[in-house]
């Protein structure tokens with residue numbers, strides 16, 4: 001909930017210099033800032049750096065990348081907005097929030113893109129690059145003037161900022177550098193720590209030479225001073241500096257650190273957005289802990305390579321997204337059939353097919369649970385925060401090796417690029433895998449000596465004397481001999497399935513957010529947790545009897561879910577995957593396609609679980625969730 | 636492929652193996668199937684080199700030929716169609732100490748797995764890859780394969796195969812980092828064995844194409860070569876194959892060929908009548924991918940911890956009172 005109130009109502013289009021002392025600083029509990037530019041102008045770097053500074057001061061932060069679909073969209077285009085949303089608060093922030101309170105735009109077209117997407121709060125402050133007003137191209141100048149008038153008329157508080165002109169005093173090409181001028185302005189506007197901001201320049205441009213750092217520091221100071229002298233408002237967001245060291249990273253870095261910490265040694269991958277940065281980071285640092293990244297010729301090879309490496313020793317990880325995940329299916333099935341531990345990280349993007357490469361979606365849940373032909377039971381877990389990304393990889397590796405199963409970790413593009421501070425993990429020896437077993441096996445030992453209750457069998461690793469057998473993807477018996485007997489085929493199926501039950505027995509029921517019973521239970525999974533809980537929190541503050549529950553384990557699901565659900569009058573899932581809308585003419589209860597988790601829960605509990613979903617390639621907003629839940633309560 | 640020194644560390648004392656030590660189940664191939672000869676040569680090779688069965692891996696895809704691992708008494712990995720090579724690469728990367736052999740069919744390698752084949756040559760990992768080339772899909776009952784000669788009638792080409800056959804030798808010899816290419820035929824076991832032996836002792840990926848009879852579906856395919864020894868050109872060289880006197884008497888069509896000569900190898904590879912048999916190319920200098928990738932660290936938990944903490948440091952925001960302890964950036 002953000003409470004931006006301007007000190008004065010006047011929309012100072014061309015702010016006049018005024019004495020700094022005349023400004024009153026307005027204290028905010030939290031705020032949402034967006035910085036948008038053409039791609040290549042550095043708005044993303046500006047946003048990320050801003051978030052880092054605020055986080056270091058002890059603010060809660062969450063960042064959302066604003067990514068154009070194309071790599072090089074045309075300049076000044078409505079669809080080309082590139083940048084960052086930064087939500088800063090006094091308390092911890094768990095999601096990107098609702099509409100923005102302040103937007104900095106490098107041209108009016110990218111700004112229009114955000115306005116049309118409904119991303120601005122009514123009356124939002126806009127800091128707009130003013131150079132276009134006098135552009136040599138009359139069409140551009142006219143477009144700018146018209147947009148400006150339109151926005152002012154719509155009630156936005158538009159400030160025209162001569163960014164280009166000011167930066168030109170310091171650099172010859174302000175296209176590179178304007179972003180740090182803007183950062184300086186924002187640091188001043190939000191009363192951030194000036195020393196930390198200077199320090200951040202050093203970190204951001206760490207690998208570059210001193211000249212670059214000096215130029216950018218000058219730009220930062222210039223932006224700072226300009227805002228202080230020319231803008232008639234200032235905010236502060238009180239921060240509590242954490243007492244414990246915090247990591248400030250995005251979800252993909254967190255996943256990669258999880259790989260380092262999990263004891264896995266090999267990552268086989270093929271580049272794909274939005275998963276690639278996991279591998280970029282791993283390629284850079286994995287060798288520091290004795291690991292390696294293999295970039296295979298395609299995802300089929302990457303997965304087969306991972307299966308081979310896992311089989312031969314320690315559990316291996318393969319990292320991918322939608323299309324790559326589809327290609328891996330046959331090799332995943334092989335790992336399931338042969339009971340080879342394997343961790344598959346799927347950073348979900350919009351689908352089907354090439355879909356929306358840079359946008360988040362939760363469309364792969366069912367394919368993760370049921371994917372690969374035949375009955376291919378595997379474990380599916382979904383992190384719901386940046387911190388979770390780290391620990392879920394460690395958990396995944398452990399489960400994979402304990403149960404000799406495939407474990408799918410479902411992240412998504414929203415977590416991938418979102419940044420959020422969390423307590424620095426304390427290293428534990430338990431994270432690591434023990435050395436692989438090379439001990440001699442008793443003669444006659446069977447490679448699939450399934451336990452009748454748990455389905456578990458000791459894994460044989462090449463090199464173990466007396467363990468020689470030929471592993472096969474064909475149906476096989478306990479000796480790994482090809483099964484021609486139909487009963488033996490069923491025996492294999494049963495034992496592979498039983499392992500899920502064995503794991504399920506160890507899972508605790510998820511904790512509820514809110515009361516133990518009430519009128520409405522909201523269930524979610526993955527990256528939507530922050531938004532759902534924030535929405536539920538708002539409704540609870542209004543006195544409504546709503547609680548929420550977030551599932552980390554999607555397959556198997558913890559026991560006790562049904563009992564929890566029965567304590568509520570209504571149950572609804574909130575997801576970011578497709579579900580049919582009953583308002584559509586042809587859609588009725590008989591043919592409605594439900595969201596993935598809703599479908600799973602309905603099948604598992606026979607409870608009439610409703611669902612609401614949005615698949616717009618942007619994080620679900622808490623305000624929208626709150627409206628949906630309110631409506632559901634009234635129905 | 637050469638032995639890793641780690642082999643000797645454990646059980647130095649025993650290790651004299653008999654053929655039975657490598658013989659798994661009874662082969663279920665058709666009578667007269669060329670795969671039997673390949674299996675026999677492989678078992679002999681293992682015995683003669685005293686390979687420890689538990690340190691030896693046969694990896695395959697799917698096809699008649701890919702059944703081979705089941706008939707060995709080593710570790711085996713009978714995986715999925717076309718993917719034997721990436722599986723074997725993963726195994727080798729994780730476990731350079733294992734002797735890795737790959738058995739793959741002409742469909743498995745040259746069709747569904749063709750991308751992996753090209754890249755496997757480029758990775759040049761230390762393993763022996765045997766292409767069982769019977770010019771047909773055996774397991775799925777007679778469909779044309781990429782190596783089927785033009786005009787071959789099969790269940791999917793009842794009026795004859797439309798395209799010229801792909802030549803696995805010229806393809807392989809055209810790939811960067813190729814380090815060993817040979818051709819053998821299942822019906823000259825002595826040469827088959829010698830080539831496997833040379834392949835095994837080569838460090839790098841040894842690619843051996845074996846022309847393999849499938850009496851079930853193409854009973855006459857190789858008859859011209861079986862009937863007329865002149866149609867087989869044996870490649871000999873002091874650095875390559877040396878023929879026994881008996882063999883030299885039968886196969887008089889011989890050619891001296893230096894396996895280091897890539898240009899000559901490419902020229903020979905493209906000859907289809909007579910067919911070349913022997914080592915076309917061998918270059919021991921090509922680096923192996925696993926050697927390039929393994930830094931050889933000893934991965935203790937302290938080592939992992941140190942690396943990890945260093946990464947954490949990069950992203951850590953320290954509480955103010957701990958600023959002192961902040962490591963220098």
Ligand SMILES: Cc1ncc(C[n+]2csc(CCOP(=O)(O)OP(=O)(O)O)c2C)c(N)n1
Pocket residue numbers: 697698699700701716739740741742743744767769771772773774775780
């Ligand atoms: C993905 C997939 N596609 C198709 C098949 C069916 N299939 C099995 S073996 C084979 C071809 C075998 O031919 P080849 O590789 O030449 O081996 P051969 O049987 O001749 O030794 C095919 C098409 C399969 N098992 N998997």
Ligand code: SF4
Pocket residue numbers: 663664665667668669670699700769773774848849850851852
């Ligand atoms: S079908 Fe052909 S390749 Fe397959 S086992 Fe029979 S003879 Fe051998």
Ligand SMILES: [Mg+2]
Pocket residue numbers: 698740741742767768769770771772773780
């Ligand atoms: Mg074949």
